[in-house]
Amino acid sequence: MHKTLPTAAAAILLMASPAAAEFELSLYLGAQSANDSDASGYLPNGGAAFDRNVSWKGKPFDNPFYYGGRAMWWTSGNLGFGIEGTHTKAYASAADQAAIGVSRLEFTDGHNIITANVMKRFPGALEGSNFTPYAGAGIGVAIPHVDILAVGATNRTHDYEMTGLALRGIAGMKYALSDNWALFGEYQITWSDNDVTINGDPGGANGKLRTKLVTHAVNVGVSYSF
Template identity: 65%
Template sequence: MFKSLKVAIAALFVMATPAAAEFELSFYMGLQGVQDSTGSGTLPGGAPFSRNIDWEGNSLDTPFYYGGRVTWWTQNNIGFGIEGTHAKAYASNADLAALGLSRFELSDGHNIITANIMKRFPDAFANSRFTPYVGAGLGIAIPHVDAQVIGATNRTFDYETTGFAARGIAGMKYALNDKWSLFGEYQATWSDNDITIDADPAVPGQTAGKLDTTLVTHAVNIGISYSF
């Protein structure tokens, strides 16, 4: 998986470099939610489960939801770049109780890393500082898994590479000057997650648990960009 992503990133650099006209750095924060999803798998020890999970985004609780991207804009207003989003997902209290967990959250980031292709439309509004844009990306999900089974002596607390991810973007940029811009955008991410829940070392021979789920996030972002 990592090898495929490296190849994709290298290809973007090769495509963007010959006709590069502009380099743009963007940073954003916003309000992010998570759709319900079906979570299935086994708890440590092998007990199976399958349940619709009501996820919460809690984007304004620390650590905050945020993201950033770098984009190489070519002369035909096609952009190539890399983006990372620190989204979040928390299982509800009702789901925790039903699953036999005291905690399950991806709160130090349901981190989505993608290689993007962007398109902007600087002539959409005549003599205007506003520029609409759209984009899409493919990459991987690297959430920080924080989970604990009720009664377990240990806690799963680590970054995991859990599967492929994708994003879609639609936004509007307002130029403050030739370098700085403000922007607002809608963004959605999709990720296929195969999450490991560590076995309890106090239980001899216990096997690790698994939770498989597809997560879809929706966010409204506000940010700032610097171009050079």
């Protein structure tokens, strides 16, 4: 009898938890920019050191486009836990490339930010409407597709690298179309600390680039809850 009660209680909890939970999948596009940042390091193959404030462009509507998605598990208390991935982008200006000594310097496939999120939504905050405000934050990693070619080098750096810590902030508003479907608009900011390896030519030493990137985005998207 004593063994049966805990087993039954555990079974009830397992059955009740999915009923109390809500899963939400969201996809979005948006307009994204990137702040200027200090970029320092040294070029591959024994090249020169550099330290320069770089002007970055997001170009969200150039292929490949800026986009993102997240999966959230909402509790009955309207606290959400989940994961989010955003395909941000950053292109260094032509003047900055020339000053550093590279003919390519971009994170355009893209500067990918992956975070574990905690979010809070506020149903009923706008009484009598289908609008629900929400906010949240996340912590994770930056995994950019690094595209760098030093002037005079033959080996182009063109691969994904895990470059450091990433943080995310979110504030938005959702409009319910039905019990399952909704549209949303939001502001997002991401910060990432990037330590990038620049590949050297065969037999040559690798280079380094270090920079902290901040991006801003206004997103519009659609979500499905079940």
